[in-house]
Amino acid sequence: MSLVDRAVVTLLPAVPKPLIRRISSRYIAGPSLDDARRVVAGLNAEGKLATVDVLGEEITRVDEAEAIAAEYVAALDAFERDGLDANVSVKPTGLGLKLGYDVCKRNVEAVIAAAEPTNRFVRIDMEDSSTTDDTLRLFRELRDEGHLRVGPVLQASLRRTVADAAALAGASVRLCKGIYVEPESIQYRDDQAVRDSFVEALAALLDGGCYVGIATHDEWLVDRALGAIAERGLGTDAYEFQMLLGVRPELGDRIVGDGHTLRIYVPFGRQWYEYSLRRLQENPRIAGYVAGDIGRSVFRRS
Ligand SMILES: Cc1cc2nc3c(=O)[nH]c(=O)nc-3n(C[C@H](O)[C@H](O)[C@H](O)COP(=O)(O)OP(=O)(O)OC[C@H]3O[C@@H](n4cnc5c(N)ncnc54)[C@H](O)[C@@H]3O)c2cc1C
Numbered sequence: 001m002s003l004v005d006r007a008v009v010t011l012l013p014a015v016p017k018p019l020i021r022r023i024s025s026r027y028i029a030g031p032s033l034d035d036a037r038r039v040v041a042g043l044n045a046e047g048k049l050a051t052v053d054v055l056g057e058e059i060t061r062v063d064e065a066e067a068i069a070a071e072y073v074a075a076l077d078a079f080e081r082d083g084l085d086a087n088v089s090v091k092p093t094g095l096g097l098k099l100g101y102d103v104c105k106r107n108v109e110a111v112i113a114a115a116e117p118t119n120r121f122v123r124i125d126m127e128d129s130s131t132t133d134d135t136l137r138l139f140r141e142l143r144d145e146g147h148l149r150v151g152p153v154l155q156a157s158l159r160r161t162v163a164d165a166a167a168l169a170g171a172s173v174r175l176c177k178g179i180y181v182e183p184e185s186i187q188y189r190d191d192q193a194v195r196d197s198f199v200e201a202l203a204a205l206l207d208g209g210c211y212v213g214i215a216t217h218d219e220w221l222v223d224r225a226l227g228a229i230a231e232r233g234l235g236t237d238a239y240e241f242q243m244l245l246g247v248r249p250e251l252g253d254r255i256v257g258d259g260h261t262l263r264i265y266v267p268f269g270r271q272w273y274e275y276s277l278r279r280l281q282e283n284p285r286i287a288g289y290v291a292g293d294i295g296r297s298v299f300r301r302s
Pocket residue numbers: 124125126127153155176177178179180215216217218219242243244247248264265279280282283286
């Protein structure tokens with residue numbers, strides 16, 4: 001990351017909200033459910049599936065967590081009414097994990113109860129390492145209680161992940177690099193080490209009969225994944241690719257054009273600002289773009 005990019009990343013919270021909104025609009029459907037419906041309909045028309053995330057990571061009260069669960073239920077109802085091909089992705093902390101494991105489980109169950117009658121899938125996103133054990137426990141309990149259309153996420157940057165992957169035989173698992181910065185004792189820092197861990201975890205998941213959501217925009221990994229799938233002679237019922245809304249759409253189009261399933265992660269909700277900051281801080285090239293945009297808005301007064 002260049003010095004300018006690093007400075008922009010640090011200063012992002014000081015950038016005016018409307019400017020962040022404009023720059024991040026390609027990553028977020030918008031503040032309302034109608035925005036999510038519109039974006040998902042557009043993706044479906046392009047042959048892409050969706051998984052929808054209600055933004056709400058900063059909750060501090062049980063009623064806020066319940067309100068987010070209710071938004072998921074409303075979203076699932078709307079997708080069914082509109083005939084849209086969309087699932088949901090939930091965040092344990094958004095549904096109350098930090099307020100109590102049982103609070104979170106109750107809310108996830110409410111979302112599952114709305115998803116199951118129409119065969120829609122509930123993905124449990126993986127957050128920072130303080131939640132990993134509880135999140136995997138939540139998934140296992142729900143599965144053991146007979147909920148089969150629910151699945152966790154593994155983060156290849158964590159040193160534990162290959163072992164976790166081997167223990168999840170038969171599950172539907174999303175595999176990603178992981179966005180949270182963790183202590184080096186539990187996380188690979190070297191980019192190639194993260195990629196190698198991704199490849200190894202993917203092999204363990206495919207060999208364990210898992211349905212894998214291969215969530216990456218890294219072409220090197222996409223090519224390795226295609227190799228691993230071809231080597232095993234797997235059909236499109238064994239995997240899908242997943243990407244974030246607005247990130248590397250040309251790669252997504254290529255994946256769909258080559259006949260693979262692609263699911264796009266579509267965030268929406270009133271907490272768009274916090275999500276945007278995280279996405280922008282994550283990507284130095286976008287940070288450079290922010291710098292350019294700020295420059296343009298400062299110098300162009302008309
Ligand atoms: C569908 C999906 C679900 C995810 N769910 C989780 C989750 O539950 N938990 C979790 O910790 N992480 C999650 N992530 C985030 C993931 O862990 C990575 O942080 C993110 O995907 C970037 O890693 P990458 O594999 O794309 O590789 P990178 O090497 O980071 O990116 C490859 C290229 O993609 C482009 N790119 C990547 N990210 C961005 C961005 N934000 N904006 C613009 N361009 C970008 C850049 O051109 C970059 O060079 C998810 C990602 C996806 C795609």
